Amino acid sequence: MEVDTNDEYFTSYENLEIHEIMLTDTARNEAYRKAITTNSSLFNGKVVLDVGSGTGILSIFAAQAGASQVFAVEASNLAKLSQEIIKENNFENVIKVFNCRIEDFQLPESVDKVDIIISEWMGFYLLHEGMLDSVLLARDRFLKPGGLLFPDRAILYCSPCNLPTHFDNWDNVSGVKMSKYAECLRKQKSSKPEIINIDKDCLIADDIVIAFLDLSDISTTELNRIDFNEVIIARKSGKFQGLCIWFDVLFPCGDDNEEEVILSTHPQAQSTHWKQTIIPLPSNIETFEPLDPIAFKLIVQRNPENSRHYHLLLEILDAMSDDVQHPLPCECHMTKCILTKAHLANMTDSNGFENA
Amino acid sequence: MEVDTNDEYFTSYENLEIHEIMLTDTARNEAYRKAITTNSSLFNGKVVLDVGSGTGILSIFAAQAGASQVFAVEASNLAKLSQEIIKENNFENVIKVFNCRIEDFQLPESVDKVDIIISEWMGFYLLHEGMLDSVLLARDRFLKPGGLLFPDRAILYCSPCNLPTHFDNWDNVSGVKMSKYAECLRKQKSSKPEIINIDKDCLIADDIVIAFLDLSDISTTELNRIDFNEVIIARKSGKFQGLCIWFDVLFPCGDDNEEEVILSTHPQAQSTHWKQTIIPLPSNIETFEPLDPIAFKLIVQRNPENSRHYHLLLEILDAMSDDVQHPLPCECHMTKCILTKAHLANMTDSNGFENA
Numbered sequence: 001m002e003v004d005t006n007d008e009y010f011t012s013y014e015n016l017e018i019h020e021i022m023l024t025d026t027a028r029n030e031a032y033r034k035a036i037t038t039n040s041s042l043f044n045g046k047v048v049l050d051v052g053s054g055t056g057i058l059s060i061f062a063a064q065a066g067a068s069q070v071f072a073v074e075a076s077n078l079a080k081l082s083q084e085i086i087k088e089n090n091f092e093n094v095i096k097v098f099n100c101r102i103e104d105f106q107l108p109e110s111v112d113k114v115d116i117i118i119s120e121w122m123g124f125y126l127l128h129e130g131m132l133d134s135v136l137l138a139r140d141r142f143l144k145p146g147g148l149l150f151p152d153r154a155i156l157y158c159s160p161c162n163l164p165t166h167f168d169n170w171d172n173v174s175g176v177k178m179s180k181y182a183e184c185l186r187k188q189k190s191s192k193p194e195i196i197n198i199d200k201d202c203l204i205a206d207d208i209v210i211a212f213l214d215l216s217d218i219s220t221t222e223l224n225r226i227d228f229n230e231v232i233i234a235r236k237s238g239k240f241q242g243l244c245i246w247f248d249v250l251f252p253c254g255d256d257n258e259e260e261v262i263l264s265t266h267p268q269a270q271s272t273h274w275k276q277t278i279i280p281l282p283s284n285i286e287t288f289e290p291l292d293p294i295a296f297k298l299i300v301q302r303n304p305e306n307s308r309h310y311h312l313l314l315e316i317l318d319a320m321s322d323d324v325q326h327p328l329p330c331e332c333h334m335t336k337c338i339l340t341k342a343h344l345a346n347m348t349d350s351n352g353f354e355n356a
Numbered sequence: 357m358e359v360d361t362n363d364e365y366f367t368s369y370e371n372l373e374i375h376e377i378m379l380t381d382t383a384r385n386e387a388y389r390k391a392i393t394t395n396s397s398l399f400n401g402k403v404v405l406d407v408g409s410g411t412g413i414l415s416i417f418a419a420q421a422g423a424s425q426v427f428a429v430e431a432s433n434l435a436k437l438s439q440e441i442i443k444e445n446n447f448e449n450v451i452k453v454f455n456c457r458i459e460d461f462q463l464p465e466s467v468d469k470v471d472i473i474i475s476e477w478m479g480f481y482l483l484h485e486g487m488l489d490s491v492l493l494a495r496d497r498f499l500k501p502g503g504l505l506f507p508d509r510a511i512l513y514c515s516p517c518n519l520p521t522h523f524d525n526w527d528n529v530s531g532v533k534m535s536k537y538a539e540c541l542r543k544q545k546s547s548k549p550e551i552i553n554i555d556k557d558c559l560i561a562d563d564i565v566i567a568f569l570d571l572s573d574i575s576t577t578e579l580n581r582i583d584f585n586e587v588i589i590a591r592k593s594g595k596f597q598g599l600c601i602w603f604d605v606l607f608p609c610g611d612d613n614e615e616e617v618i619l620s621t622h623p624q625a626q627s628t629h630w631k632q633t634i635i636p637l638p639s640n641i642e643t644f645e646p647l648d649p650i651a652f653k654l655i656v657q658r659n660p661e662n663s664r665h666y667h668l669l670l671e672i673l674d675a676m677s678d679d680v681q682h683p684l685p686c687e688c689h690m691t692k693c694i695l696t697k698a699h700l701a702n703m704t705d706s707n708g709f710e711n712a
Contacts, residue, residue, distance in 0.1 A: 023537070024525075173385060180437065
C-alpha cells in the first residue's frame with residue numbers, strides 16, 4: 001500500500017507540466033535563489049544535499065553560490081533530464097544526481113556528512129504531500145551537527161475570511177437568481193479544501209499562527225497532527241464564510257547581515273502556485289464586527305492510510321458560550337474579558353512589572 | 357461502449373464545479389442573455405426547447421423573453437436542482453424540465469413542434485464533447501420548418517502564433533538555463549491540444565476561417581472531419597511556434613434591427629472559459645515576415661471510438677515548394693504570385709469587370 005502510494009507520487013513528478021507550474025512560480029524561484037546565492041559565505045566550499053531535486057534548479061543555485069559538491073537526490077525519472085539541465089549550466093563537475101528515494105540514498109564513502117540540506121518540500125497548506133518527512137530523515141542521517149537547512153523554519157497561518165465568490169456573487173447571474181445552486185455548490189465545496197487565490201481584504205482577523213515548525217529539531221511524529229483551538233479577535237467587519245490557510249518558510253542568513261529571506265504565501269504576497277488553501281463553510285456563520293471574539297477548532301491530521309495526505313477538520317464554536325475559554329487577557333469586547341483585562345493590567349501595575 | 361462513454365459524459369456534468377466555471381463565464385452568459393432577452397419579439401408567446409439545459413439559465417432567459425412554454429431537457433441529475441432554480445426565478449409554470457437524453461425525449465402530445473431551439477453546446481475548439489450532434493438531432497425531430505436555432509451559425513478559426521510561454525521564457529529562469537527542459541516540455545505538449553488564453557499580439561496572420569457551420573442545415577456526418585489546407589499570409593513578423601484555434605457563434609436577430617450578438621472566443625475578445633485551443637509545435641519552424649506565405653494542413657477528425665472526442669492533426673508544409681498550391685490570386689511576396697496577381701488584375705481590367 002505504502003509503496004503504491006509512493007510510486008504514484010513519484011510518477012506524478014515525471015509530468016513536466018508539474019515542473020512548469022513550479023518553474024514559472026517566480027516568487028518561489030526568486031526566494032530560493034536569493035536565500036542561496038546571496039548567502040555565498042554560507043555555501044562557499046560546502047557540501048550540499050538537495051532532497052527531491054526535480055529539475056535541479058536548487059542544486060544549480062547552490063553551485064552558483066560556491067558549493068564544492070552538491071548531491072541531488074531525485075526519485076522520479078526526472079533525474080535523467082536534470083543531468084542535462086545541470087550540464088547546460090556547466091555544473092556537471094559540482095553536482096552529482098542520484099536517481100533514488102532519499103530513504104535509499106547513501107553518501108559516497110569519501111563524504112561523512114553534508115554541511116547544508118536544501119529542499120523545496122512544501123505542498124498545499126504546507127504539509128500536503130508529506131515530503132517534509134523525507135527532509136527530516138535526510139537531516140537525521142546526513143546533516144552535520146550544526147549544519148544548515150534551507151529553509152529552516154516554517155509557519156502555518158490561518159484567518160477567517162469572506163468568500164464573495166462562494167456566497168455573494170450568486171444572487172444575480174446575468175439577471176438570474178442562482179442562490180439554490182450556490183447553496184448546493186457550497187455544500188459540495190465545504191467537504192474538501194480548495195486551492196485559490198483570495199484577496200487580502202477578505203481576511204477578517206489578524207494572521208493567526210497555527211504552527212511554528214523549527215525544522216532543525218522537529219520530528220516526523222509532530223507532523224501527524226496539529227491542533228488549533230483558541231478564541232481570536234475580528235479586526236474588521238466581515239462575514240465568516242471560510243477559513244483561509246497559508247504558510248511562510250524562512251531561510252538561514254549569513255553573518256554579513258543580508259536581509260532574511262521569507263517565502264510567503266500570504267494573500268498579500270506575490271502570488272505563488274500554492275495560492276491559499278480555503279476551507280469554505282456551507283453557510284454564513286454571522287457577520288463579525290471589530291473586536292468580536294471568534295472561536296473555532298482546526299485539526300490538521302495525517303491520513304493514516306496515505307501519509308502524504310491530511311484531513312483538515314474545522315469546527316466553529318460559540319465564542320460567547322461558557323464552554324469556550326478565552327485567552328488571558330483577551331482583547332475581545334465581551335464584558336468579562338474587558339473586566340479581566342483591566343484587572344490584570346491593574347495587578348501588573350501594582351506589582352510594578354511594567355515599570356520595573 | 358457508446359453507453360459507457362455517455363454515462364461518463366453526463367456524470368461529469370453532475371459536478372457543480374463544472375457549472376461554476378460556466379456560470380462565472382460572464383461573456384458566455386451575457387451573450388446568451390442579450391441574444392435571447394433583447395429579441396423578445398422572436399420569443400414572445402413561442403414554444404422553446406433547451407437542449408442540455410444544465411442549471412436552466414438559458415431556459416430562464418427564454419422565459420424572461422416571453423416564451424409561452426419552455427422544455428428544458430437535461431440528461432444529468434442536475435435536472436432536479438434546475439427545477440429548484442427555475443422555481444426560485446418564478447418560472448415553474450413556463451419551464452418544464454425533462455430528466456432524459458434528448459435522444460429519448462418526446463414532446464408532450466399537445467405540442468407538435470417547437471418554434472425555437474436554444475442550446476449552449478460548444479466545447480473546446482467548438483467541437484470537443486460532440487454535443488452539437490444532439491442539437492442537430494433535436495432540430496431534425498422537433499423544430500418547425502423555419503424555426504430558429506440559438507445560436508444558428510458557428511465559425512471555427514485559426515492562426516499561426518508565437519508561444520513565448522513555451523519557447524522564449526526558458527533561457528533564464530532565475531538565472532538558470534532551462535532550454536533542455538523546455539525542449540522536453542514542448543515535445544510532451546505538442547502531442548495534445550492545450551487550453552490557454554493567449555495574447556492577441558501573438559497571432560501572426562489574419563483570422564483564418566477553418567469552417568463555417570450553418571446550423572440550420574449542416575448534418576452530423578459533416579462534423580466528422582474538417583480539412584484545412586491552404587497557403588496563408590503572414591501579417592507581421594513573428595515565429596510560428598503553434599497554431600491557435602478559436603470560434604465564434606452567432607445568434608439570430610429580430611426584425612427590430614437589434615445588433616447581432618456574437619459570442620467570440622477570439623484572443624482579443626473578453627476571456628471565456630473556452631480560452632483558446634493551442635497546438636504547440638515541438639520546435640520553432642521559422643520567423644515569418646509580413647507577406648511571407650505560410651502553408652499548413654489541419655485536420656479535425658472525430659475519434660471513431662468516442663464520438664465526443666476529436667483528433668487534431670497539424671502538418672506544416674513548405675510554402676515555397678512546388679507541391680504547395682497557392683490561391684489565385686495570392687497576396688504573398690513570391691515572384692510567381694506577384695506576377696500572377698498582376699496578370700489577373702490586368703485580365704480583369706481588360707475585361708472591364710472592375711469598371712463595369
